[in-house]
Amino acid sequence: MSLTPADARHLLRRAAYGGLPAEVNALVGLSRADAVAKVMDTTGATTAADIPSVTRSSSERRRLAHWWIEQMTTTPAPIVERLTYFWHSHFACTSERVRDQRLMKNQHWLLRAYGQGGFHYLLTRIATDPAMLIDLDNASNVAGDEQENFGRELMELYTIGRAVYSEDEVVSMARAWTGHNLDDDTDPDTYRFYSDRHDKHDKTLFGITRKWDAMDTIDELVNGVRRDYTAWFLATKLWAEFGDPGWASVELIQRLADVMKANDMRAVDVIREIFLRDEFWAPERRFAMVKPPIPWVVELQRRTGRRLSEGRLDQRCDTMGQRLFLPPSVAGWGHNTAWLSGMSLMGRARVAYDLAGDAQRSGFLAGLGDKTPDTAVDQILTAFGVPDASPESREVLRTWYLDAALVDDLSDTWLEREGFRVGAMLPEVNLS
């Protein structure tokens, strides 16, 4: 089965940041396997070594976020950015609590460097990452005076999910992680294990009583007695991110979990499997999820070749509810309805307004004023990469064009600007 243009656009909305015409054409006619291999190709990806150095200052967060969005906009390997964002939302540390932005940068380095590898190593590194130690307070978790925050979230959010551990296990987990703190003397902060602050007594976890230490718990969670739970939990989250947060089946998730276990618990293999599944290509998956604000902005920047300034971008991302390195909670960013607040959508309307003038000057909808209503609609939908939009969306555009061009008699310049604003807010452009 070879890809149609509509298939190619669907795949590129999920694996990349929307498909420009040349990118769509490069996939049309390929088999699913070949097309998926192409979008999973990491050649030319931004690497951990490319991250700019930052200072401690809180204002550096904005610069780091801006740099990252620029990578998303220009990278030849968008799947790496998609995956890195998945991990950032999974291990959602916030620069507000970490404060030292060098530590946020270092954590980003970890996600970029090891996010494509096995989950065991990634989790080991993240669990002892200074930003994580600060954000979830394990920095102060010491024997005799435990701190449960990290122990709980390690299970609930990072590995096995809620309701498959007991409150007693939270206590045992916290005790196992005692002494895994920050070095008292380094700047920037670094991880250090203080043996004298570690609880060396027996603890019971997962039905096993022994002298649990931190790394033992990761072994059991990822590769041991809780491996099935962790694979299931991560497969569910990956499907929600790349497939459909509003639908899943037991067979599908089980298959994805099996793929994960068979491949050293690597997320990339699960993502590849998702893209190969019939469920992914089903009509019900097309435009099934709300495109989060940042992928939406990145796509507009890519289509117009224009950019929002660092300050404006940060301001709009704040309104839209998605500022990188400032996740809304320890559970990261949500899906679908999480992006459907009136305020968030008005933020999008403002971005469309911000970019409209630049888009017009770049010739984004050049010649729109010379069209018939139907060809004008085609021009706008094609420019935004959604020629397969619904008849209702076509009618919205057609009505707008008739009124704006004929009744209001807008100049060509204003017509092209307005066409951009209206097009950018179409449902199909905001769905994925």
Added chain:
Amino acid sequence: MTITLSRRRFVRATGAAGLATTIPLSVLADYAGAAPPDADKGILLTIFLRGGNDALNTIGPFDAGIYRDNRLSIAISPSSATSAANGLYFHPSLPYVRQRFRQGDVAVFPAVGEPDDDHSHFSSTSTWMTGRAVGANRSTGWMGRWLDAQDDDVLGASVDGSRAKQIRGVTSKVVAVSRSSGDLLPTGSRYGRGNASMWRHNHGALTDMGNEYGAVLRNAAQFSSKLSPLYANGVTRSDDRFVADLQRAAHVLNLGLGVRVISSTLGGFDTHSAQADRHAEKLAALDSGLREFFATLLPALHGQTTVLVVSEFGRRVRRNSSLGTDHGSAGVCFVIGQRVKGAVKTSYPSLNDLTRRGDMKYQTDFRSIYTTIAEQWLDDDGVRLLGTSHPTVDLFTSGPLGTGVAGFLDVNGAGYYAGALRWASANGIVTGSTPTTFEPSRDMTRAEFATVMWRTAGSPTPGRGSSFVDVGSRAYYADAVAWMVEQAITTGTSPDRFSPDDPLTRAQAATFIWRWRGRPVRSGAPSFGDVPGGQYYTNAVGWMAADGITTGTAPGRFSPHDPVTRAQAITFLWRDAGSPVV
């Protein structure tokens, strides 16, 4: 030529004086049909403290030894300035809450909880926001489901930038009230069609998510313009994000858009470490937010507005190693408002009798509080709303009872002019300074008085325009002044001037009405010491006093040279009409 007096024109011309203190009027045309809730309809603002507010340090037995032994360095010191009742003290960052508590306006539930609490933020938050237990359908919030069941003109609002689950329903009736006017749709004629096309987007969808996207966008786009008064110059807004959120919450209610439930959240209560400063800072924000909310809310709305403050759980009794507290069970809940039966509603949970995890045991199921609010404040049925049955608690002294009159929220229903205003509003004689304010204490201008008197007379069409140089033929009061000249009610302030924007004195108001009524003469009228004989207004005031149209400003005083207030002027006309009850 007859000029129809639209509300918009009247307001534009007359409203200028009072604008700085209320919402400006830039978008009145959009208000057609919008009306504030009737005075007996309850309004609810819910503040959700995210992260699990530490109940024990919010209000607790700060002078008890067992408290200090557990809390050690993060214990709060008791003080006479923070005492509440029965050996309990408020956190020192809550002076406003304490003040309202002492006024009897705050119900404190010191230990609320739920049977399935699992100490997880996400599960517990979902339980509290949906009002439903783990395992039930938790896709909608309890306030959202309430909204779903209301008529289309009843709306909800979210002021924190998110659409918190508590106010999420299956319909899209939640207005997002952004933090900045920069988030509203751009205005200007060139944008009209583009914005209108966004309103149509509920039709343009292939999928469920597309439909929901369209509905939210349409709602937001439609309301975007109506909310612009919130961001006008002169509208107070705090630098603190949360305090500003609550100021906007009050402004939205003042605008009278039909909003009856508002969702707000304040984050940062997950104080696992360095609790002392962080908790104090957050409670101070809560306290200031509440203070500003009630200070901004128009007085007439206080009797129908209740504030609910909740959090997903409380915290562990024993301090942890990071000078913070871990997730606990029982939390604290405040219900605040004029109609609330204020008290500490249950005994304080024992610090000697803790759960196995070391948490205080809850005494009130939070759904009992939701049920009570639903049934006694929001005209709903608790079981319908929550799906489970819970006993109500003793929470309100009465049902909602606002004091607004005829949709004007700055009017006291007990005021001497309330009847007059109902009559004047019902007969189209007044339309207010804004859709929701009448400004009863403001001086009435000569143009305004001419207009209301002319409308009382039935808005007769004059034969020709007046010749006053300061009354333009297109002014909203042109016909009214021309009619007064025709009827020999006014001769102007000079041969060619009417001085429309000058305040009218009480003597002038009396004289206008008297001339309109044919200059009747009464003998034996009560006399006012400050109304001497032989003045141009002597007979007018005498007639008004004899016919009960005025009783003066004090025994024996009429204060003829004081400006007539808008409330007084309407009252004169109403009494002159026979004080009809509307």
